[in-house]
Amino acid sequence: MNVREWVRRAAEKIEAEAERLSRLDAAIGDGDHGHNLDRGFAAAVEALPEDVRPGRALILAGRAIVSNTGGVAGPLYGMAWRQAGKALGDAEQVGAAEVGAALRAALQSVQELGEAVEGEKTMVDALAPAVAAYDEALAAGGDLPTCARAAAEAAERGAEATIPMQARKGRASYLGPRSIGHLDPGAVSTALILRALADVASR
Ligand code: ADP
Ligand code: MG
Ligand code: MG
Numbered sequence: 001m002n003v004r005e006w007v008r009r010a011a012e013k014i015e016a017e018a019e020r021l022s023r024l025d026a027a028i029g030d031g032d033h034g035h036n037l038d039r040g041f042a043a044a045v046e047a048l049p050e051d052v053r054p055g056r057a058l059i060l061a062g063r064a065i066v067s068n069t070g071g072v073a074g075p076l077y078g079m080a081w082r083q084a085g086k087a088l089g090d091a092e093q094v095g096a097a098e099v100g101a102a103l104r105a106a107l108q109s110v111q112e113l114g115e116a117v118e119g120e121k122t123m124v125d126a127l128a129p130a131v132a133a134y135d136e137a138l139a140a141g142g143d144l145p146t147c148a149r150a151a152a153e154a155a156e157r158g159a160e161a162t163i164p165m166q167a168r169k170g171r172a173s174y175l176g177p178r179s180i181g182h183l184d185p186g187a188v189s190t191a192l193i194l195r196a197l198a199d200v201a202s203r
Pocket of ligand 1: 115
């Protein structure tokens with residue numbers, strides 16, 4: 001799979017949905033999530049050299065995201081891409097098993113840095129079920145498009161499932177029970193990034 005295309009496709013989706021993501025964040029946060037990410041992902045696309053191995057591409061993308069994304073999601077996503085890139089190592093070709101390892105590394109990074117577990121109304125509520133669904137499809141012998149589609153679908157369901165949750169981490173947690181009844185913007189952006197993976201994997 002072409003991971004540079006994944007970064008590009010993710011950036012396109014984030015740009016297209018930036019208004020909506022910021023509107024979701026306005027309801028339970030400070031209204032900047034979409035625009036924060038749009039800036040960071042655009043910088044990631046700019047940072048991708050033409051001729052670079054997949055792992056290195058993700059490390060460079062992550063670094064650009066860390067330096068150019070405002071808000072707590074910047075370091076969370078930036079470190080996640082970097083750790084995903086490290087998991088790919090020097091491989092020249094990336095297939096279903098390698099992408100699975102990268103996604104697992106991304107989840108571990110988000111959870112180490114943000115200390116969130118499932119059910120706390122964060123991006124973890126999209127990423128954790130996505131990784132689980134990916135691994136399940138992989139164990140069943142699924143190819144990359146199949147695994148990636150399973151992950152995207154699980155992430156989208158996971159994002160929807162944040163609506164009845166009360167936020168326990170991040171800015172939305174300041175609202176206490178008033179955070180209930182809204183989508184978590186970070187879970188929605190995570191679902192977009194995994195849908196971008198499924199799009200590119202299926203080409
Ligand atoms: P900020 O709150 O600094 O403005 P953003 O608006 O860019 O940052 O990002 C908010 C999103 O970050 C939330 O919707 C949530 O998904 C995610 N988030 C916040 N805190 C954590 C955490 N500790 N672990 C994982 N994700 C988190
Ligand atoms: Mg915000
Ligand atoms: Mg902010």
